[in-house]
Amino acid sequence: MKRKAKLALAALLLALAVASCLFGVSRGELKTVHRKASTVCLECIGIG
Amino acid sequence: MRGKHIAALRKAVQAGWGVLSNAYVTGFIKGTIYQGPLKNFCVPGMNCYSCPGALGSCPIGAMQSIFDARKRRFAFSVVGYLAAVGLLVGRFVCGWLCVFGLIQELLYKIPVPKLKIAEKPDRALRYVKYAVLLILVFALPFFWRDSLGIGEPFFCKFLCPVGTLEGGVPLVLLRQELRSAVGFLFRWKLILLILTVLASVFIHRPFCKYLCPLGAFYSLFQKISFLRLKLDGDRCVSCGKCEKSCPMEVHVKSDPNSAECIRCGACVRSCPAGALSFSGGAWSMKDPAGGLAKKK
């Protein structure tokens, strides 16, 4: 693939990635992440 | 001399980022974890959110926690965020902003004879990280539920040595009630951690090469990311120094934007002809310590 085509593809995918990120944020995914990350994750530390 | 500067710059960025992203000192004193608003956001590298010092969230853990939220929700925010990072810089994060990568590099500095895995098995083993990403991070946390309808973060629970090192070991040492809850799973994960540490003494970044799902994810964008390694064929004198210097055993000449390249810059600084450079969109960089130069 030519460099310009790669750049165009990357730009298109970047726009999609940003849109995906914003969509996730808009439906409250950050809250889920925060809830999980602000209590000790027993699975992560090998207890639960 | 210049090459040493790049290496020093990279080490400083790695260490500085490691300290900055794990600066919750109270956690290490009291055996607690940070619960403030920064935990809404993921750091770009592997950094367990149960590390007493962690200020941000681990993207791989965050992804699984969203999948696991009963309703089989896809983690649009985290996947989008990681894809954006991958599209911008590829595996630069692995080389410059991953604490666990730095720890493995430091272990590899221990002066003992190093292990060189033959090319064929080495290349085959590199695919294991994609299986880890697909099965333990995506498929099982998304689809599997127990009889109560509860899912599991399979990668965190059964494999991740980062969680054991950064979260498990310090918290178990600091908190009596966790110490008394230690069982088979903790021992299993401790064995995996010890094996990873031992392997890191003999092999350069074994976890990154063979198992890391985050590196696997970023590598998917390596061929089209804005930040790229550029080889000027007219300048190249085919001395092979770049490939000899590459700690990830990339075939720099034939595949400079290999999925395995962590953008460490070792090849750029080793090239006597200045044939290698980093470039991205409107700028290029001959030597990361030499500053940015506008493209002609």
Ligand code: SF4
């Ligand atoms: S190809 Fe160059 S920048 Fe990439 S990992 Fe190897 S030495 Fe580092």
